[in-house]
Amino acid sequence: METKSISPHDILTNYLESHSLRKTAERFAILDEIYSSFGHFDIETLYESMKKKNYRVSLTTLYSNIDILIDAGLLVKHQFDKGNTYEKTMDCIRHDHFICRQCGKIYEVSLSKVEDVKEEVSQKYGFDVASHFLTLYGICSNCKELKNKK
Numbered sequence: 156m157e158t159k160s161i162s163p164h165d166i167l168t169n170y171l172e173s174h175s176l177r178k179t180a181e182r183f184a185i186l187d188e189i190y191s192s193f194g195h196f197d198i199e200t201l202y203e204s205m206k207k208k209n210y211r212v213s214l215t216t217l218y219s220n221i222d223i224l225i226d227a228g229l230l231v232k233h234q235f236d237k238g239n240t241y242e243k244t245m246d247c248i249r250h251d252h253f254i255c256r257q258c259g260k261i262y263e264v265s266l267s268k269v270e271d272v273k274e275e276v277s278q279k280y281g282f283d284v285a286s287h288f289l290t291l292y293g294i295c296s297n298c299k300e301l302k303n304k305k
């Protein structure tokens with residue numbers, strides 16, 4: 156099987172078929188909305204955005220479909236301290252997160268040393284690391300600048 160050309164649509168189709176779930180237009184519309192426009196988002200943002208495009212979908216439907224997308228490996232749920240934040244897993248570059256305590260903004264950071272940490276875990280403990288989530292908290296450069304101006 157060609158893994159390179161597999162699209163989010165294919166993954167969802169396979170998932171729905173193997174779980175005997177219906178391939179509704181709604182499910183694909185939700186997937187498209189997420190994959191075409193969002194980095195990090197919460198359910199309310201997604202709901203508002205779909206409503207603006209005159210797509211009628213209830214919050215309940217969104218929640219249940221988000222669970223399907225997570226289970227299918229198309230979405231990941233981050234439990235940052237301001238609540239659940241979702242993010243697509245395909246079409247995005249591997250990154251970690253920095254969250255500003257001041258403005259609440261989520262930044263994506265690319266850290267080369269994380270690979271060393273994985274290597275260390277494997278050498279020290281003999282574990283194979285498959286995935287990781289790293290979230291750093293602090294004050295971002297914008298907020299630091301604002302603070303200094305005051």
Ligand SMILES: [Zn+2]
Pocket residue numbers: 255256257258259260294295296297298
């Ligand atoms: Zn900030």
Ligand SMILES: [Zn+2]
Pocket residue numbers: 195242250251252263
């Ligand atoms: Zn992210």
